[in-house]
Structure formats: structure tokens, C-alpha cells
Amino acid sequence: MKIEGKKQIWSSYQKEIANDNYYYARSCIRQNFFPGAENMFIKILREQLNKNIFDDERQTTCTGIGYHSSIVLPETTMTVIARQFSLMNEAGYDNFICSCVTSFGLYTEVIETWTHFPETLEKTKEYLYKSTGRTFQIPQNLVHASDIIYKFRYELLHKLKYKLIHHKTGKPLNVVEHIGCHYAKIFPHKGVGGAEYPHVLAGLIEAWGGNMVDYPERRHCCGFGFRQYLIKANRGYSYSHSLKKFESMQPYEVDLIITNCPGCNYFLDRWQYVAAIEEKKLFGAENKAIPVLTFEELAALLLGYDPWKIGLQMHQIPVEPLLDKIGITYNKKEKYFGTKPPQIPEILNYC
Amino acid sequence: MKTDVVVIGGGIAGLEASTALHNLGHHVILIEKKDILGGHVALWDKLFPNNKNASSIIHYLKDHLPQNLTILLSTEITNISKRNNSFFIETNFHQTIETKSVLVATGYDVFNAHLKEEYGYGIYDNVITSAELEEMFKNNKPILTKQGKEPSRIGFVHCVGSRDRKINNLYCSKVCCVTAVKQAIEIRQKLPFSETYCFYMDLRMYGLNFEELYNESQEKYGVTFIRGRLSEASETIDGKIIIKVEDTLLGRPLKMTMDMLVLMVGMVPSAGTSFLINKLDLLSNNGHFIASSDEHLLANYTNVNGVFVAGTASSPKSIDDTFADARSAVLAIHQYLTSQKM
Numbered sequence: 001m002k003i004e005g006k007k008q009i010w011s012s013y014q015k016e017i018a019n020d021n022y023y024y025a026r027s028c029i030r031q032n033f034f035p036g037a038e039n040m041f042i043k044i045l046r047e048q049l050n051k052n053i054f055d056d057e058r059q060t061t062c063t064g065i066g067y068h069s070s071i072v073l074p075e076t077t078m079t080v081i082a083r084q085f086s087l088m089n090e091a092g093y094d095n096f097i098c099s100c101v102t103s104f105g106l107y108t109e110v111i112e113t114w115t116h117f118p119e120t121l122e123k124t125k126e127y128l129y130k131s132t133g134r135t136f137q138i139p140q141n142l143v144h145a146s147d148i149i150y151k152f153r154y155e156l157l158h159k160l161k162y163k164l165i166h167h168k169t170g171k172p173l174n175v176v177e178h179i180g181c182h183y184a185k186i187f188p189h190k191g192v193g194g195a196e197y198p199h200v201l202a203g204l205i206e207a208w209g210g211n212m213v214d215y216p217e218r219r220h221c222c223g224f225g226f227r228q229y230l231i232k233a234n235r236g237y238s239y240s241h242s243l244k245k246f247e248s249m250q251p252y253e254v255d256l257i258i259t260n261c262p263g264c265n266y267f268l269d270r271w272q273y274v275a276a277i278e279e280k281k282l283f284g285a286e287n288k289a290i291p292v293l294t295f296e297e298l299a300a301l302l303l304g305y306d307p308w309k310i311g312l313q314m315h316q317i318p319v320e321p322l323l324d325k326i327g328i329t330y331n332k333k334e335k336y337f338g339t340k341p342p343q344i345p346e347i348l349n350y351c
Numbered sequence: 352m353k354t355d356v357v358v359i360g361g362g363i364a365g366l367e368a369s370t371a372l373h374n375l376g377h378h379v380i381l382i383e384k385k386d387i388l389g390g391h392v393a394l395w396d397k398l399f400p401n402n403k404n405a406s407s408i409i410h411y412l413k414d415h416l417p418q419n420l421t422i423l424l425s426t427e428i429t430n431i432s433k434r435n436n437s438f439f440i441e442t443n444f445h446q447t448i449e450t451k452s453v454l455v456a457t458g459y460d461v462f463n464a465h466l467k468e469e470y471g472y473g474i475y476d477n478v479i480t481s482a483e484l485e486e487m488f489k490n491n492k493p494i495l496t497k498q499g500k501e502p503s504r505i506g507f508v509h510c511v512g513s514r515d516r517k518i519n520n521l522y523c524s525k526v527c528c529v530t531a532v533k534q535a536i537e538i539r540q541k542l543p544f545s546e547t548y549c550f551y552m553d554l555r556m557y558g559l560n561f562e563e564l565y566n567e568s569q570e571k572y573g574v575t576f577i578r579g580r581l582s583e584a585s586e587t588i589d590g591k592i593i594i595k596v597e598d599t600l601l602g603r604p605l606k607m608t609m610d611m612l613v614l615m616v617g618m619v620p621s622a623g624t625s626f627l628i629n630k631l632d633l634l635s636n637n638g639h640f641i642a643s644s645d646e647h648l649l650a651n652y653t654n655v656n657g658v659f660v661a662g663t664a665s666s667p668k669s670i671d672d673t674f675a676d677a678r679s680a681v682l683a684i685h686q687y688l689t690s691q692k693m
Contacts, residue, residue: 001475001586002474005465005471005472005473005474006474008473009468009474194468195468196468196469197468197474214585214586215585215588216585216593218585219583251588252588
């Protein structure tokens with residue numbers, strides 16, 4: 001593996017990322033799966049980077065899952081997205097951050113559509129005005145939340161309490177990065193580093209001391225793939241996709257997986273749990289399952305926030321082995337804030 | 352300096368044309384940016400379909416060069432302009448050459464395989480180009496992986512940089528199919544216990560004895576041909592290359608592990624060709640090679656009176672086609688210069 005080759009590609013896929021004053025569009029499913037991630041993102045921007053970010057309670061879904069499942073018409077999706085932009089305009093912002101990778105892909109696709117088909121933009125304006133009385137302007141800067149953390153990764157580095165280094169051996173931890181398909185596979189030039197060798201999370205691993213693992217099935221879908229999971233009969237495909245990735249990364253003795261997409265995080269976490277129970281298979285270093293974190297959770301963890309306040313107990317794969325390697329102290333009893341802990345299967349009950 | 356014709360490019364087209372024009376009584380100056388003559392052919396080991404030594408072609412052309420032909424090596428053109436019926440060429444040696452006509456024989460560059468990012472060239476250790484494999488053959492280097500082992504399974508990927516909408520090169524580079532067949536046979540000769548696979552869209556065996564070579568590669572050397580284009584290559588922990596490809600004849604996806612992957616890189620206009628297109632306002636074919644005034648009747652003429660083109664500066668060509676094209680250009684220039692004298 002020649003890192004110089006990757007650097008050459010990364011240099012040709014850079015994008016403009018606004019420096020401050022962001023309008024934040026939350027994800028529908030992330031707030032349910034691991035709600036701490038989005039809160040930590042806002043905290044990091046406000047508390048660590050001193051940035052202005054607006055969290056708007058009036059926003060709605062982007063319709064992404066409905067759109068990709070062909071149950072929401074494109075015209076409806078465009079009108080909903082136009083309303084989000086109208087809310088951003090009303091709040092006085094030009095820079096739009098998507099928390100969700102599906103949303104980011106969809107917003108990008110809609111803006112591209114409007115750019116290439118101005119008559120469609122006019123139709124959307126008409127639909128939005130007739131339905132809500134609103135008008136809108138397209139954002140000056142549209143990015144995914146992981147782009148922001150990437151942009152400020154070195155500023156954050158100076159504030160980190162921990163690094164992606166084993167605190168006893170001093171060796172870099174082996175970290176897999178998984179990028180949501182809709183981040184750059186649809187529009188490679190809209191993603192930091194492009195679609196084949198994205199840099200957006202690899203850059204965090206590099207900057208924060210870890211060793212990025214490039215394994216053969218790195219590009220493969222996480223297993224969410226809407227039609228694999230939303231159609232119940234297809235769920236076997238979802239599991240088999242994830243399994244293919246886990247088996248491929250197993251020889252690298254992975255300590256951590258980080259993701260930037262709600263679905264990827266959920267499925268890489270959940271299907272490891274299923275594989276552990278159903279097939280008695282564990283894929284990480286030291287014959288344990290591999291903790292799966294979002295990029296914000298990782299940033300917050302290394303910045304020194306309490307793991308349980310970040311919400312790491314919401315993941316099904318235990319994170320304690322990772323905390324132990326990094327040298328983060330935590331209180332086992334506070335993991336579930338005094339509530340009854342869930343029943344942990346024996347194979348995963350190693351913490 | 353004043354001359355009748357400046358030939359730009361010292362590859363096989365430029366050498367052949369320079370000699371022929373000189374022999375027809377015209378004063379010729381040949382300009383070559385490198386310090387050696389022969390172009391890409393000088394870098395090749397054996398030629399398809401008959402295993403002839405590529406160096407024998409270059410030796411023949413050099414041996415037949417007229418003694419008093421002016422050849423400027425290591426010379427780059429910094430500017431070229433047309434005033435009245437003459438062209439003024441400035442070089443990196445601060446020379447100015449005035450000429451009545453120009454033959455553009457600036458050839459091609461090998462496609463930059465980095466642009467096919469999904470194949471991992473420049474990233475994965477055991478992904479190489481056909482040009483690099485040929486260089487190994489020419490210099491008698493052992494065929495080894497980066498890990499120092501003889502590869503037991505080698506894949507050849509056809510059409511890298513050619514016939515590819517994604518990178519906006521829709522044309523066929525013409526020689527890559529048969530080159531892959533030739534190189535796969537050579538691998539089997541050098542490494543008899545290896546397995547070789549060619550991944551192709553369709554095989555364009557258009558030349559005399561090409562089809563025979565293709566048949567021989569299968570019947571005598573056991574080269575396996577799989578119809579399908581790679582979707583991606585990736586690297587295993589021990590440096591092998593995993594490829595994903597659809598076998599479109601069987602209608603099923605394949606995942607195979609290779610010890611070495613050879614990318615059959617096609618032709619793109621050389622930097623010199625692109626430079627002259629800009630400087631002389633030459634028309635090009637869809638932003639690629641130099642356009643002929645008429646593809647059938649005036650193949651060596653360009654839209655600029657007095658500027659002619661030969662060889663792969665106008666389109667991908669085999670060596671045979673390049674020679675024929677160079678000789679055709681010589682006739683066109685001879686007619687042009689003769690009519691001017693009259």
C-alpha cells in the first residue's frame with residue numbers, strides 16, 4: 001500500500017467547507033439510534049470550536065428513505081427540501097449542514113437537478129409557495145457534519161485528552177472507517193477525498209494518531225441499503241453484506257470502526273451483535289467484537305467527555321474494550337444511569 | 352534557420368517521414384524533445400503478432416536516416432506561429448526556424464492509470480501497467496511481486512483509459528487487446544506454472560494473424576479470457592489483489608484473488624500534441640487527437656494550411672498503420688511543397 005498514491009487522489013477531491021455560522025439539519029434515525037451523537041456535534045462546535053450553529057426545531061425529515069424506497073415522489077422531496085432551505089433563509093444562515101449522509105446525498109442531488117434543469121427549480125418554487133407561502137434560496141455552502149469535523153481536525157487535535165493510541169503499548173489503534181454510500185458515491189467531487197478512497201474519516205484517524213485499515217471490502221455497502229432492509233424478505237442480504245465486511249476486516253485485528261452515516265453505524269453495530277449470538281463469531285482484536293462509533297462520538301470521547309453522557313451505551317457492541325485501550329476511565333455503574341441494564345448475551349459479556 | 356519542412360517528433364512516424372521527405376529532395380529538420388529517437392517503440396521488447404524485436408524497427412529506421420538530415424535532439428518547442436505562408440518555430444535553445452510546412456508526429460502518451468481510481472494503480476503495490484510489464488520484459492527483469500515472489504495468478508485488464516465514458520475517452524486504442532494476448536503468452540512462457548486471465552469487453556483482433564495469436568494463447572498457453580469489466584480492485588493484508596468483475600457470458604459476478612494485476616493502458620494525445628493543438632489552433636476530435644481535414648480523403652491534412660499530421664497524433668494506431676500514415680503524409684507534403692514551388 002502506497003499512501004502517496006492516496007494523497008494524490010485526496011488532493012484532487014477537496015471541497016469548500018464554510019468556516020462558521022451553520023444551519024444544522026438533524027437526521028431522523030440518528031436521533032433514535034444514538035441521540036448523543038448529534039448533541040455532541042453541537043457541543044463540540046459551540047464549546048470547543050466556538051462556532052455559531054443553529055439547531056432548528058421546525059425542520060422535518062428530508063424524505064430520504066421514502067424517496068429511495070419510491071414511496072415519496074421526487075417533486076414532494078424537492079418541495080420538502082426547499083422548505084428546509086426556506087427555514088435556513090428565515091433564520092439568517094447560508095451554510096447548511098446535514099447530519100445524515102442520506103440527506104446530504106439527497107440535498108446534493110436536488111441542488112444538482114435544479115442546476116441542470118432550471119424549469120424544475122421554478123416548479124419547486126411554485127409548489128413551495130402554493131403549499132406554504134414560502135420562498136427560498138439555495139445554500140451557499142452545503143456540507144455533511146463529518147466535513148466540519150474533518151475541517152477542524154487539527155484544531156481539535158490540540159484539545160484532545162486522548163489519542164487513538166494504545167495507552168499501554170503506545171501503538172496506534174487499528175481503525176476502520178466506513179463512509180456512507182450517499183456521501184460521495186453519487187457525486188465523488190462533493191466528498192472530501194472522492195468516492196474510492198474517501199479522506200473525510202481517514203483524515204480524522206490520521207490526525208488523531210490511529211492506523212487506518214484499508215481492507216479488501218472497504219468499499220462494500222454496510223448492509224443497510226434501503227431495499228435490503230426495508231423489505232423484510234430481503235433482510236438476509238443486509239446481514240450477508242455486513243458479514244462480508246466483518247470477515248474481510250478480521251485479519252487486521254481492528255480496534256474500532258467509525259462511520260459518518262446513521263444506517264452504517266446502526267447496521268455495523270447491530271449485525272455484529274447478531275453474528276455474535278447466532279454464529280458465535282467475533283471479528284475484532286483480542287477475539288472481541290469491534291466497537292462502532294460515529295465520528296462525533298469519537299471526537300467527543302477523545303476530547304474527554306464522559307462516555308455515558310456521549311451515549312455510547314446505546315451501541316449494542318460494548319465499547320469498554322476501546323475505552324480500556326485508549327486509557328479512558330469510566331464508571332461501570334453509571335453506564336445506564338441507574339436504570340436496569342439490558343441483558344447482555346454471554347459471548348459479549350466481557351466487560 | 353530556414354527549411355522546407357519541420358517534422359515534430361522523432362518516433363517511428365517522424366523518422367519514416369523525415370527520411371522519405373529528404374529522399375524526395377526537400378530540406379527537412381527533425382525535432383525531438385528527448386535525447387533519443389524511436390518514441391514509444393524504443394521502449395518495447397517484442398511486437399505482436401510475430402514476436403519481432405521492437406529494437407529491429409528502430410535500428411532499421413536509424414540506419415536509413417540520411418547523413419545530412421538535420422536532427423535536433425533534446426529540443427522542445429516553446430512557441431510556434433504562422434505568418435503569411437511560413438511557420439516560425441522557437442525552441443528551448445533560443446533558435447528560430449522558419450519553415451514552409453510542419454508535420455506533426457508528436458504521437459501519444461500512455462493513459463494515466465491513476466485516473467481509474469477504482470483499480471488502485473499507484474496505491475496497491477501489485478497493480479502495474481502494460482507499459483511497466485513491457486519494460487520488465489525489455490530489461491530482462493524477473494517478474495516478481497513487490498513481496499519478491501513469482502506471481503502465480505496474473506490478471507490483465509483490457510480497455511483501461513479507452514472506451515470509457517466515465518473518463519470521457521470513448522475511442523478504442525486499437526493495440527491493447529492484442530498486446531494483452533502477447534503479454535499473457537510471454538508471462539506463460541516465463542512463468543509456466545502461472546495462471547493468466549484477461550478481462551475484456553470484446554476482443555478486437557482486427558489485424559493479420561491477430562486472431563491466430565488469440566487462439567494460440569488459449570490452445571497452447573492456456574490463457575483464460577473472461578468477458579467482463581472490473582468494477583474494483585482492492586488489496587489483501589498480504590499484498591494480493593482482489594478484483595470484482597462480472598462474467599457477462601455466464602451472467603454472474605466474480606470475485607478473484609490475483610498476485611499481480613496488469614492494466615492495459617490505452618493511448619491519449621501526447622502533451623506535445625495538445626500543445627500544438629493550442630498553439631496552431633488545430634481542430635481536434637472531441638478534444639482529443641488532431642482532427643484530419645477529411646478522415647477518408649485528406650487524412651494527413653489539418654484545418655491549418657501547411658500543417659500536416661502523421662501517426663498517433665491523429666488517432667491510436669498500430670506500428671503498421673503508423674508507417675502507412677507517415678508515408679501518406681509524405682506524399683501530401685510533397686504535393687504541397689511542389690505546388691508552392693510552381
